[in-house]
Amino acid sequence: MTWRRQANAVFRICWFNGFLGLVRSPLVFVALFLTPLSFLFFLYVVAPRAELPFGVVGGVLFSCLFTGSGMMNDCAYLRLERQLQQVFITSPLRPISWVLGMALSELTFTIPALVLFLGVLTLVISISIGAFFALLGVIILTWLLASSLGFLLSTFFRTLREIWPIGMVIFTTLSVLPPVFYPLAAVPASFRWVAYLAPSTFASQLAVRAAGLPAASVPSVPALGSIPAELLGLVGLAVLFTGVAMRFARWREP
Amino acid sequence: MDALVAHSLSKTYRGGGRSVRALDNVDLTIAQGQLFGFLGRNGAGKTTFIKIAAGLLLPSSGSVQLFGTDVVAHPREVRERIAIVPQEGKPFYHLTPREHVEEYLQVRGASSETSKSRADEVLKAMGLEPYARTPAMLLSGGLQQRTLVAMILATDAEFLFLDEPTLGMDPFARRQVWEVIRRSVRNGSTVLLTTHYLDEAEQLTDELAVIEGGRVLYRGTPDALKSKVRREVRLHFSSGFSAEELAPFGEVYAERGGLTVMTTRAQVEELTRMALERKIAVNVGPVTLEEAFLTLVGRDIEEEDSEAPLA
Numbered sequence: 001m002t003w004r005r006q007a008n009a010v011f012r013i014c015w016f017n018g019f020l021g022l023v024r025s026p027l028v029f030v031a032l033f034l035t036p037l038s039f040l041f042f043l044y045v046v047a048p049r050a051e052l053p054f055g056v057v058g059g060v061l062f063s064c065l066f067t068g069s070g071m072m073n074d075c076a077y078l079r080l081e082r083q084l085q086q087v088f089i090t091s092p093l094r095p096i097s098w099v100l101g102m103a104l105s106e107l108t109f110t111i112p113a114l115v116l117f118l119g120v121l122t123l124v125i126s127i128s129i130g131a132f133f134a135l136l137g138v139i140i141l142t143w144l145l146a147s148s149l150g151f152l153l154s155t156f157f158r159t160l161r162e163i164w165p166i167g168m169v170i171f172t173t174l175s176v177l178p179p180v181f182y183p184l185a186a187v188p189a190s191f192r193w194v195a196y197l198a199p200s201t202f203a204s205q206l207a208v209r210a211a212g213l214p215a216a217s218v219p220s221v222p223a224l225g226s227i228p229a230e231l232l233g234l235v236g237l238a239v240l241f242t243g244v245a246m247r248f249a250r251w252r253e254p
Numbered sequence: 255m256d257a258l259v260a261h262s263l264s265k266t267y268r269g270g271g272r273s274v275r276a277l278d279n280v281d282l283t284i285a286q287g288q289l290f291g292f293l294g295r296n297g298a299g300k301t302t303f304i305k306i307a308a309g310l311l312l313p314s315s316g317s318v319q320l321f322g323t324d325v326v327a328h329p330r331e332v333r334e335r336i337a338i339v340p341q342e343g344k345p346f347y348h349l350t351p352r353e354h355v356e357e358y359l360q361v362r363g364a365s366s367e368t369s370k371s372r373a374d375e376v377l378k379a380m381g382l383e384p385y386a387r388t389p390a391m392l393l394s395g396g397l398q399q400r401t402l403v404a405m406i407l408a409t410d411a412e413f414l415f416l417d418e419p420t421l422g423m424d425p426f427a428r429r430q431v432w433e434v435i436r437r438s439v440r441n442g443s444t445v446l447l448t449t450h451y452l453d454e455a456e457q458l459t460d461e462l463a464v465i466e467g468g469r470v471l472y473r474g475t476p477d478a479l480k481s482k483v484r485r486e487v488r489l490h491f492s493s494g495f496s497a498e499e500l501a502p503f504g505e506v507y508a509e510r511g512g513l514t515v516m517t518t519r520a521q522v523e524e525l526t527r528m529a530l531e532r533k534i535a536v537n538v539g540p541v542t543l544e545e546a547f548l549t550l551v552g553r554d555i556e557e558e559d560s561e562a563p564l565a
């Protein structure tokens with residue numbers, strides 16, 4: 001199959017699995033808004049007003065990171081419960097096209113939430129066109145990283161029962177613990193480097209800078225808290241996760 | 255030319271502290287253009303074989319080649335040429351039968367015109383037209399299964415793996431599916447099909463293999479299988495005979511409140527005479543493939559049991 005046909009297949013998968021899935025089960029909308037929105041509400045109530053923009057940026061990133069969780073769930077579901085992954089990969093479709101189609105579907109599910117948070121962001125701070133595109137770049141890299149991780153994990157499950165606890169642990173650690181909803185500055189200066197153990201910190205710091213919010217320095221490893229380091233980190237991690245997923249994802253049961 | 259060649263294929267599943275030998279040195283060839291059937295009891299190893307041959311499961315040892323390409327070494331080349339109905343696969347919840355077929359064909363690289371016209375044809379042939387625009391979640395189990403099978407049979411894949419394709423379908427639908435499968439074969443596809451419906455195997459397959467305990471117990475045409483058990487006639491007595499009395503004449507089964515014995519033509523006369531003397535009604539008919547299967551596999555199980563040391 002030619003590259004054009006593969007690309008067409010990717011968009012078809014995104015169309016029937018993502019778009020049609022979304023419009024035909026509207027509850028997905030609500031589910032995707034709910035968690036980041038409640039965090040935002042929480043921040044609105046308890047946090048100083050100045051930290052609210054961090055929470056909105058956090059909502060954007062949270063939505064991106066949770067495409068990974070969705071990816072893990074949906075891919076495992078379609079493989080284990082529906083056996084449709086098997087139907088799709090026993091065909092001229094390349095496995096990578098299947099993964100891309102699924103990842104784009106997850107992005108489709110998230111777009112309403114992203115639009116909402118980006119909309120709110122323009123209300124709480126003023127944001128330039130350049131900053132907007134920078135933010136878009138961060139969104140795409142974070143989505144790539146999260147969905148690669150989600151897919152890789154999905155291929156190792158043997159029953160759907162195993163997914164829920166593992167998903168909770170991994171994606172909560174990625175999105176709630178590190179400075180996604182709160183500023184890095186809230187972490188004691190000498191421990192800030194620890195936050196960079198989570199890939200999401202690279203994304204959140206870049207997003208914070210793109211939005212023009214004050215970014216915190218990392219006194220113990222000064223090089224870490226800079227745009228080049230964070231950009232390198234995020235791009236590197238996204239490439240690494242994608243590579244690892246493509247290399248180690250299980251297409252055949254052992 | 256051979257479409258599929260399996261050589262000393264073995265598979266042992268490990269995990270949870272136990273290991274199951276699902277395939278045991280299977281040698282099998284399927285010629286191009288054949289409609290080949292797998293029969294075998296639950297757990298015999300049929301699905302395991304199909305998963306390995308379709309590049310979805312790794313064998314423990316041995317090899318499978320599809321159209322001369324090794325499945326383990328080159329799974330992608332093989333997958334491009336096949337399509338599979340997995341056992342107990344299910345369609346997407348939210349898509350209609352028409353969307354399933356059209357989208358699947360497009361994802362496989364067909365143009366949108368081809369996908370549309372193929373979908374029309376297959377949905378009609380499989381009796382899915384009245385449901386073509388109903389989301390699968392609103393369809394009955396058999397209709398969902400038909401949707402899944404329609405996706406696969408609409409393709410022009412060179413090799414079709416159909417693992418219990420007619421599971422849960424009514425007798426009308428099964429016949430429609432048979433017709434579509436036959437059409438795929440006429441168009442040049444090779445088919446490997448598993449089924450627990452022996453009439454289906456008899457009606458549909460050119461040749462079949464009986465799998466038992468991960469081994470090929472028998473391979474040949476359905477007719478040859480029937481004659482292999484060397485019992486041509488079945489007699490059913492609703493009462494008046496004990497199983498012990500009938501045992502010397504052939505295999506005996508309890509059935510419909512009475513006993514059925516599978517026997518040779520030569521012995522029919524004696525049995526019917528005995529029945530007449532006792533004024534017992536007797537029902538005579540030819541042995542079906544189902545009975546041949548029961549006899550063949552039944553014998554194998556008995557042998558296994560007698561080989562086992564008595565505790």
Ligand SMILES: Nc1ncnc2c1ncn2[C@@H]1O[C@H](COP(=O)(O)OP(=O)(O)OP(=O)(O)O)[C@@H](O)[C@H]1O
Pocket residue numbers: 267268269274275276294295296297298299300301302303341
């Ligand atoms: N993933 C697995 N892990 C462990 N054992 C397995 C696994 N899959 C199958 N088995 C075992 O391997 C053997 C063969 O199973 P298989 O599914 O191939 O049988 P089958 O002939 O398709 O049966 P059925 O007619 O019930 O579909 C069985 O004993 C089964 O329990």
Ligand SMILES: [Mg+2]
Pocket residue numbers: 300301302341417
């Ligand atoms: Mg099976």
